[in-house]
Amino acid sequence: MYIFYVDETGNLDTHGIHPGMDYSASPKDWLYVLTALGIFEHNWRKFYDPIAAKKKILLQIHNAGQVSLDECEIKSNWIRINRERQKHPFLSLLTMEEVDDLVATYYNQLFSVPAVLVSVVIDKRYLQDYMDASKLHRKAWELLCERVENYMREKHRKHKAIMVTDDISRQANLSLARKHAYFLESGTSADCRFRHIVEMPLFVRSELSEGIQAADMCSYNIYHTMRYQRFDYEYFKKVFPLLYNSSNTNQSKVDGLKIFPDDSPLIPWWEKNKSLLAEALLFIDVRRGGPYRADKQHRTLSTLNIHAYFVKVYQAEFISLCFSVT
Numbered sequence: 001m002y003i004f005y006v007d008e009t010g011n012l013d014t015h016g017i018h019p020g021m022d023y024s025a026s027p028k029d030w031l032y033v034l035t036a037l038g039i040f041e042h043n044w045r046k047f048y049d050p051i052a053a054k055k056k057i058l059l060q061i062h063n064a065g066q067v068s069l070d071e072c073e074i075k076s077n078w079i080r081i082n083r084e085r086q087k088h089p090f091l092s093l094l095t096m097e098e099v100d101d102l103v104a105t106y107y108n109q110l111f112s113v114p115a116v117l118v119s120v121v122i123d124k125r126y127l128q129d130y131m132d133a134s135k136l137h138r139k140a141w142e143l144l145c146e147r148v149e150n151y152m153r154e155k156h157r158k159h160k161a162i163m164v165t166d167d168i169s170r171q172a173n174l175s176l177a178r179k180h181a182y183f184l185e186s187g188t189s190a191d192c193r194f195r196h197i198v199e200m201p202l203f204v205r206s207e208l209s210e211g212i213q214a215a216d217m218c219s220y221n222i223y224h225t226m227r228y229q230r231f232d233y234e235y236f237k238k239v240f241p242l243l244y245n246s247s248n249t250n251q252s253k254v255d256g257l258k259i260f261p262d263d264s265p266l267i268p269w270w271e272k273n274k275s276l277l278a279e280a281l282l283f284i285d286v287r288r289g290g291p292y293r294a295d296k297q298h299r300t301l302s303t304l305n306i307h308a309y310f311v312k313v314y315q316a317e318f319i320s321l322c323f324s325v326t
Contacts, residue, residue, distance in 0.1 A: 005211030
């Protein structure tokens with residue numbers, strides 16, 4: 001069984017959003033990102049235990065025995081914004097160095113497991129007028145599950161996958177369960193049948209799930225890169241190697257990330273920049289003694305230990321080759 005932890009960045013509001021707006025001076029958020037982080041069930045403890053242990057150590061350091069683990073939740077905006085950190089009993093205790101160390105523990109565990117990442121980016125500026133919040137979420141969930149199904153079909157045909165998502169409210173949960181049930185019964189608009197994704201999503205409180213907290217950080221990293229077109233964003237570079245890539249498509253395609261709709265200007269920007277990154281990954285592997293060859297069983301870049309390798313050996317060359325993009 002694969003567990004896919006799902007979280008979102010941005011909001012579902014589509015009212016008054018169109019291509020001609022100046023969003024630099026507008027509170028409107030034109031981007032919505034839905035991300036799933038997949039971990040094999042037998043690796044769940046390997047992922048969870050070091051993170052929980054790190055939080056317990058930090059509680060001991062600050063003599064905060066009255067703070068329980070479920071109060072040690074982290075979210076991307078709490079980490080980035082000091083005034084948000086101060087609202088929370090755990091994060092408000094930590095120094096910035098301790099926060100960075102805790103965040104690094106999450107990323108280290110994602111590569112240690114290793115995890116796989118799929119994500120859907122919705123450019124709300126270019127949606128059709130009929131797309132309200134409910135239809136937007138339905139389309140994002142549909143596209144996300146298609147990528148999870150494709151990953152399982154190719155990499156783990158004998159296993160199943162379950163979607164674990166944030167428990168927001170009874171009404172929101174019921175709405176999502178109905179959408180999911182429809183896709184299970186009828187398939188998606190691309191005629192993708194869910195043969196590996198099981199039954200209903202599992203709804204859990206984010207403060208109780210390290211997987212959802214990690215998915216939240218990964219989702220924001222993708223959001224930030226797309227929203228500000230910053231391919232050099234430090235934390236996006238951390239998660240890029242986790243994105244699912246199919247053995248049946250070109251290495252530079254990055255099957256695990258979908259931008260919708262097809263007329264979004266983010267697509268040509270993404271195509272240009274991800275190709276530079278793919279070339280750099282190829283360059284690194286050739287420097288290892290080479291030529292680049294995809295692992296037959298797990299072609300996700302994390303399995304090839306590319307991330308760890310370039311950090312240790314060719315980080316400067318990697319950055320100069322990939323991220324000097326004007």
